[in-house]
Each structure stands twice: as C-alpha cells, then as structure tokens.
Amino acid sequence: MSAELVAGRSQSEAAHRARVRAAEYARLLAGEREQVRRHEAGSAGERRVGALLAAMSAFGWTLLADRRWPGTKHANVDLLHVGPGGVLAIDVKAWAEPHVEGGRLFRGQEDASDDVDKVVRIAELAAESAGEVGLAPLEAVPVLVFAGRSLAPVQLGRAVLLGEQELVPWINRRGARLTAEQVAAVRTVLERDFPPYADASPVPVSVVTLPPVVPLLRPAVQDAEVEALFSVADVERSLLEGALVAPIEDWMTFLHPAQAKLVRQTRNGPARVRGPAGTGKTVIGLHRAAYLASTRPGRILCVSFVRTLPAVLAATFARLAPQHVDRVEFTGLHAWARRFLDARGVRHHVDLGAAETWFWRMWARVGRGSALAEVPVPPRYWWEEVQHVLKGRGLTEFEEYAALERVGRSTPLNRAQREAVWQLYTAYDVALREAGVHDAADLLLLALAELRREPLAEPYAAVVVDEVQDLSRAGVQLLHALGGDGPDGLLLIGDGQQAVYPGGFTLAEAGIDIRGRSTVLETNYRNASRVLEAALDVVSADAFRDLDDALEAGARRMAVARAGGSTTRVDARDAAHLDAALVQAVRDLTAGGASLGDCALLTTTTKDAGRYAGTLRRAGIPLLPLEDYAGVPCGRIKVGTIKRAKGLEFKHVFLPGLRAGGEAAVAGESEVASRERLEVARRELYVGMTRARDGLWLGYVG
The missing domain is CATH 3.40.50.300 (P-loop containing nucleotide triphosphate hydrolases)
Structure with a gap:
C-alpha cells in the first residue's frame, strides 16, 4: 500500500473518531446544561462555561470547580481543568467590553491587568504543585474566558484570552501532551493542594466518564440540540486538527520532579547543570528558557557550539511555548558572533580552508625544523595546540603560555618546545593578518573584544549555553559577558565526558564562579539499559576533567x-x-x-x-x-x-x-x-x- 493511501486512510479514521467523540460530547453537554439549569450557586456565565468543560470528560479531562486558593482561608479558584492538554487555570468573566490595548487588558476604559495577574498566579501555584510529579512549568496555562462572547484566542504574556465559543476547540487543538497516567498523577496533587472551597460547586462534575466505543462503520450522528452560541461542529473540527498534528514528545511536557524543580529554581549568579549522557540536560535547558521567558521581561539567548542543535531546539520550543518564540533566540555561537560583528560594522573574513593552508605553510617554514621535531607527535598535534590551547584562549603573551596548565593535553612540553610552539603561532598569526583572513577562533575573539568595547544596548535577560564542554575559553568568556553575574543570567549545560575536541579549560580559568550553583544529574532517562551499558563500556576506563581541576573516573554513578x-x-x-x-x-x-x-x-x-x-x-x-x-x-x-x-x-x-x-x-x-x-x-x-x-x-x- 502506498504512503499516500496509508496517510489518507489514517486521516479518514481520525475524522471518524472525531465525529464519534464530538457526538458523545454533545450528548454529555446537553446533560451538563440541564444540571446547570437546576443549579443555583455561582454566576450564570461560570456555570455555562463549567458545563462546556465538564462535558470534556469524554476526552479524558477532569474539571475541578470552585477550589480553595492554597494558603488562604477565603480566596477561591474558579476552575482548574486537567487533561491530555495539560492544566488550565480558568477564570470566567462576564464583561461587556473586554479588549487588549498596548499589551494590557481593559474592561471598557478600566485597566483590568490585575485580573490577568491573578489567573497567572493561580497557574503558577498549579505548576508548583504539579511539578512534584514532573509537569513542566509552562504546561499549567492561565486562561481568561469571556462568557457569552466570541473572541479569537489572544496571548497576553503567559495568559490566553478567548471567548466562550472558542474555548473547547482551542483546548482540543492543544492535542495530547500528557498520557492518561500522567493526567491522573497531576489531578491527584491538584485535588490535594486545591481542596473544594465549599460543599457545593457551581457545576456538578462527573469525575469518571467512559470514552465512547468507536463503531466500525461511519455512524449517522445528529448533533444534540445545544444553545446557538456553541457549535458541536467546531468541536469535531478541532478534534480532527488536534489528532492530525504530529505528536509532541513526552519529554517536552513531563519532566522528572527533580528536573521540574531545576527549571524553576532561582540562582544568584552563573550556574551549571552537568551529568552523563541521557540525563536530560538539554531538556532542562529548553524548559528553563521557556520558564525564564514566561517570568521576566527581556530576551533570552540559547546557544550551542553544535550548528544542528539550535534549529531543532527552536522548532521544539515553538511547539512547547509558542507565545514566547519572539523573545527566545536559538543560535550557534559562531553564527551569533558573525551577526553581531556585521551589525557593529566590524570587518571579518573567515576562510577556514585558507587559514589551514597558511598554517601548514608556516609549519614547513618555522615549525618542522624546530624543537617541535623532537616531540613524538604527528604534525596535526600542533594545529590543534594552536587552535584549541592558544587561540581558544586568546593568548597574546608568551609568558601566559609558559605558565599555562594545558588542560586536556597529556604530552609534556618544556620551555624550549613551548617557545617553538609560540614562534609557529606568531608566524601563523602574521600570515593571516597579511592575507586578510580570519579563522573560527578569530571570529569569537573579535566579538569578545567588540562587546567589551561597547556592551549591548539591550542586554539579554538570560543566556543558556548547551554543550559548553566543546566551547573554547574565549567562547565561554563571550557568553559570560552577555549573561553577566546577576541572578539567573548565565546557565552552563554540558558534560566533560562528551567533549569531542582536544584540549580544554576550567571555568575558574575563564573567570566564572559557580560555587554552590552546580547541579549534577545522575539518572539516565533516555537510553535503554542495554544501549547504555554498551556505551559506558567504551569510556569507563578513561578519567576526564569536567571544566574544573579535578579528574573524574570514567565509570560514573548513574x-x-x-x-x-x-x-x-x-x-x-x-x-x-x-x-x-x-x-x-x-x-x-x-x-x-x-x-x-x-x-x-x-x-x-x-x-x-x-x-x-x-x-x-x-x-x-x-x-x-x-x-x-x-x-x-x-x-x-x-x-x-x-x-x-x-x-x-x-x-x-x-x-x-x-x-x-x-x-x-x-x-x-x-x-x-x-x-x-x-x-x-x-x-x-x-x-x-x-x-x-x-x-x-x-x-x-x-
């Protein structure tokens, strides 16, 4: 069977399931609305919205209505909706003239931003509770629903504003972000931390409703009679759209509780997250960027040495936190440096092929017959020495090199040999300058010099760095200059055991102090045990340095x-x-x-x-x-x-x-x-x- 036929059949089956589920939703909604008509407590708008949500039990959702605000005696939370699409903290407003202007919510002429702040705070409390079982912070979404109105969804900071008619289709389009087991775990902690406010709630809620059995043949379904404001056809369309969206990876929305805690943690200076492969470091960095964007103003920079990774993370982030994509920048370090220099008008001409050609010419001229010939290493060793040890640090004085502990380099060099390396380095530097050519290290050194001359007019609120072990000292110093030493300004993520380039440095050498702000992850969530066992056998005998002075054993606790x-x-x-x-x-x-x-x-x-x-x-x-x-x-x-x-x-x-x-x-x-x-x-x-x-x-x- 061709791929086109398979895809067509899958879409037809998804449409069939959407029709059946929409019909069941219409049946349940009619029943919930009948209950509302007989119920006296609460406002009419809140009861009507509650009925819409309670009927979503057919889709795996549970409505927690009229709950007590944690830590208070009298404050209440209107609605918490828990299901496959996450946790929704919902406040219902029966306003006549709601509108957004200049990034603020107004009720007629009155500034109603406090109402937005209130529902955002409820969502944050729900995220803190659900973080105990691993819900990612941004999966608790604050929602303001305007009863009796049609209003297309509007993102206002963390909050979503929309009309009653658009509510259920919007929820369905979020798709299945949590499994049934994860939904149950989240619901349990929310029921504990948000107890019922009173004996009676505005909407009688059935906690458990069995999903409809999907028949083999297309059913002849008639929409139940409902009020004209709401269209069951919209539910059917939104269910189909949600089903056809590519599934979101589990790790995007559900973290281990320890990881969720790290994502929300405040640090009073540069911090580091490290640990073996598969322990979730990149995931934490992605969620950390989303959390920072949702809790503070300003731009967030996410950087990696790996050119492929930023594009993948940007696409993933767009599904994870679409409301913040315009404030979080994903880029490779060299790509950022190039754009920065272009914007400042700093001339640069990076030609990696020409640079290496000039190096080998200088090797033939001043290196081959020098004291380096007596060192038992292949010639390429000296190319790596110049690129990673010397230029990677931006060294310009020989005495710096003479006193340097060459982290990651095992072959000892005496002073005469280091002088020979310096002569080769100097000849290479002169050759590049005369040819008007820069190598990759020059790009970062130029950017660092320009940033120190004139800092950014609009600094980044935070910088998140992944695969930090593969950066040079100069590269990390550049990012440190961007993130600074303020609270949560710089987060370094990486693992020295995964360093794939020769040489290295220490964070202390780069002038970065992370004492008391370093976290080591020790649980592998990615690799199945047989895969991990085979991989660990490869490196278990090799000690390594992890951006500090201490040697760590290759066989790590995990x-x-x-x-x-x-x-x-x-x-x-x-x-x-x-x-x-x-x-x-x-x-x-x-x-x-x-x-x-x-x-x-x-x-x-x-x-x-x-x-x-x-x-x-x-x-x-x-x-x-x-x-x-x-x-x-x-x-x-x-x-x-x-x-x-x-x-x-x-x-x-x-x-x-x-x-x-x-x-x-x-x-x-x-x-x-x-x-x-x-x-x-x-x-x-x-x-x-x-x-x-x-x-x-x-x-x-x-």
Whole structure:
C-alpha cells in the first residue's frame, strides 16, 4: 500500500473518531446544561462555561470547580481543568467590553491587568504543585474566558484570552501532551493542594466518564440540540486538527520532579547543570528558557557550539511555548558572533580552508625544523595546540603560555618546545593578518573584544549555553559577558565526558564562579539499559576533567530509568559486506514497524557520512542530511556526523564504518599522545552510541 493511501486512510479514521467523540460530547453537554439549569450557586456565565468543560470528560479531562486558593482561608479558584492538554487555570468573566490595548487588558476604559495577574498566579501555584510529579512549568496555562462572547484566542504574556465559543476547540487543538497516567498523577496533587472551597460547586462534575466505543462503520450522528452560541461542529473540527498534528514528545511536557524543580529554581549568579549522557540536560535547558521567558521581561539567548542543535531546539520550543518564540533566540555561537560583528560594522573574513593552508605553510617554514621535531607527535598535534590551547584562549603573551596548565593535553612540553610552539603561532598569526583572513577562533575573539568595547544596548535577560564542554575559553568568556553575574543570567549545560575536541579549560580559568550553583544529574532517562551499558563500556576506563581541576573516573554513578533495548554488533570482512548488512538492518527494522524518521546513521567524518548516504540512496532508502534537519518530523532516516548529532536523540542509531581493534596507530606518535587521541575518539563514539534510545547497531570492518 502506498504512503499516500496509508496517510489518507489514517486521516479518514481520525475524522471518524472525531465525529464519534464530538457526538458523545454533545450528548454529555446537553446533560451538563440541564444540571446547570437546576443549579443555583455561582454566576450564570461560570456555570455555562463549567458545563462546556465538564462535558470534556469524554476526552479524558477532569474539571475541578470552585477550589480553595492554597494558603488562604477565603480566596477561591474558579476552575482548574486537567487533561491530555495539560492544566488550565480558568477564570470566567462576564464583561461587556473586554479588549487588549498596548499589551494590557481593559474592561471598557478600566485597566483590568490585575485580573490577568491573578489567573497567572493561580497557574503558577498549579505548576508548583504539579511539578512534584514532573509537569513542566509552562504546561499549567492561565486562561481568561469571556462568557457569552466570541473572541479569537489572544496571548497576553503567559495568559490566553478567548471567548466562550472558542474555548473547547482551542483546548482540543492543544492535542495530547500528557498520557492518561500522567493526567491522573497531576489531578491527584491538584485535588490535594486545591481542596473544594465549599460543599457545593457551581457545576456538578462527573469525575469518571467512559470514552465512547468507536463503531466500525461511519455512524449517522445528529448533533444534540445545544444553545446557538456553541457549535458541536467546531468541536469535531478541532478534534480532527488536534489528532492530525504530529505528536509532541513526552519529554517536552513531563519532566522528572527533580528536573521540574531545576527549571524553576532561582540562582544568584552563573550556574551549571552537568551529568552523563541521557540525563536530560538539554531538556532542562529548553524548559528553563521557556520558564525564564514566561517570568521576566527581556530576551533570552540559547546557544550551542553544535550548528544542528539550535534549529531543532527552536522548532521544539515553538511547539512547547509558542507565545514566547519572539523573545527566545536559538543560535550557534559562531553564527551569533558573525551577526553581531556585521551589525557593529566590524570587518571579518573567515576562510577556514585558507587559514589551514597558511598554517601548514608556516609549519614547513618555522615549525618542522624546530624543537617541535623532537616531540613524538604527528604534525596535526600542533594545529590543534594552536587552535584549541592558544587561540581558544586568546593568548597574546608568551609568558601566559609558559605558565599555562594545558588542560586536556597529556604530552609534556618544556620551555624550549613551548617557545617553538609560540614562534609557529606568531608566524601563523602574521600570515593571516597579511592575507586578510580570519579563522573560527578569530571570529569569537573579535566579538569578545567588540562587546567589551561597547556592551549591548539591550542586554539579554538570560543566556543558556548547551554543550559548553566543546566551547573554547574565549567562547565561554563571550557568553559570560552577555549573561553577566546577576541572578539567573548565565546557565552552563554540558558534560566533560562528551567533549569531542582536544584540549580544554576550567571555568575558574575563564573567570566564572559557580560555587554552590552546580547541579549534577545522575539518572539516565533516555537510553535503554542495554544501549547504555554498551556505551559506558567504551569510556569507563578513561578519567576526564569536567571544566574544573579535578579528574573524574570514567565509570560514573548513574541510575537507569529504562530497561531493555537492543545492541547489535556486525563484524564484516570488507566494506561491501558491511554496506549490505547495513541496508538489510534498516529494512528489517522498518519491516518490524519502526519509522525511518525515528532513525539516524552517524559517522565520525563528513566523508564517511557522504559515503553511507550514497549506500542508502542506491538501496532506495529515503534519507535527510543531518545538517538539513530542523526538528520537523519526517519519514526519512537522518544521516550525518556524530558531532552534528550532539544534543539530539533517536529511537534507533546505526554506527557503521567502525574499525575492529580500535583506531589505527599514527606514525611517530608516543604512547602518551596516542592515549590522548584515542580518549577523544572513544568519547566521540560514546556520544554517538548514547544518541540511541532503544536500538543501537554497530558495524565494524575487520
């Protein structure tokens, strides 16, 4: 059956279910409204809106009406609505002339912003309660409903303003963000923390209503008779739209309670969240950005060294917190620096190919015959030394280098050898200046110098940095200058065990003090236990530094939340046989019901990514280059390098082209230098393996 026919059938079935559920909703609504007519308590508008919501029990929702405001004796909360779309704190207003002007709510000529603040506070209290069981803070939504009116939804800060007629369709379009089990857990804590205000509530609520059984044939359903203000056809359309929206990932809306607490926590200076792969660091950063945007004015900057990650996070954030997309900026660090320099009129000409060419010319001229020739490392070691140790720090005086502890570099260098490195560095710097060329490190150094000369006219309210372990010292100093040392200004997220570039630095060296504001995560929520076990075997023997002075053991303490999973190793005698095994493994996986859109093929080099992309294309397997992936679901396997996949996750990951027996030896390399290089390679493989949630395929060539 073709994909078009399958998609058409799925949409027809979704429409069929929407009709059945809308008919059941109409039946329940008629019953609820009859109860309202016989009920005396509460305002007419609140009773009518309550009936609309109570009838949504057919869709898995529960209405908590007339509840006590936590911590008070007499204040009450009109309506809390709990269901698949999250938690809605609803205040009903029977106003004649509500309107929004200049970002404020008015009732006629009267400023009614206090009413918005009140419902926002109720939502915040509900979020605090539900955070105990892991609800993400922004999934508690403040809503002002204007009874008896038709008003298209308007976002006013955190709050949503809309008319009575638009309420139920708007809720349905939120889709299924929580499972039935998660809804039950949230409802339990809200019932505890928001007890009934009085013996009788404005709307009699049936806590449990069985969903309708969907018949095989299309039912001949007649809409129940309801008041003209409300259209059951709108419910049917909104149910269908919600069903056809791509499902939102569970981790977007439901966090572990400890994670939810971190998202809301206030810190009085720069802070850090660290921990092994799969512990939810990127998720926390995403939710933290949404929370900060919802609780304070100003722009939020979310930065990563990985070019692929910002686009994916931006797309995810747009589904998580669409009301804040215009205030949260997702970008790669070098892309931000380039835009900043362009806006300031600072000239720059980054040409990575030309820069490396100039380096090797200077190596041939002043490096090859120097004291560096006696150090047992390959020539590329010196390119890395210049880029990551020297330029990554922005060093300009030799004595700084002479006294430097070269974090992450194992090969010792005496003073004469360091002087030779400095001479190579100086010659390279002069060559770039004369050629009018900049390398990637120059871009960050220029941006840092310009920012120190003239800070931003409109500073960021907060800066969230992901994959911080892959940044240079200068890069982190640039972000520190943007975020500052104020409360919640800078959040650094990362893990030294996932550093995939040579060299390193410490936060103290960068002038950033996080004492008392560092959190270590120790529970892996992503990887199934068999996948994680295989990945940890790769790095468990390698100690590492995590942006501080202490060495940490590779075998780290970690709890695993998900059991099972699968790891498959294929040892092929040559590349052709490995290609055949790879294609068959992909076909077997999809034949078993897996979606290609949930899979990724990752390699250590761009060249290998292109080679295996060709293998898949020749086999007729649809693919999407990882560099083009922007977080939008599609039915194609993602193909790219492990470095581009950092911060992402997939249900199934294929890692072909691995070398049996480990990486090849390099001529003239000492044991110390070899160990350093192989540790970086193992960390990179560990990153690739931990991108897999459920299934991992490892392809080796003998």
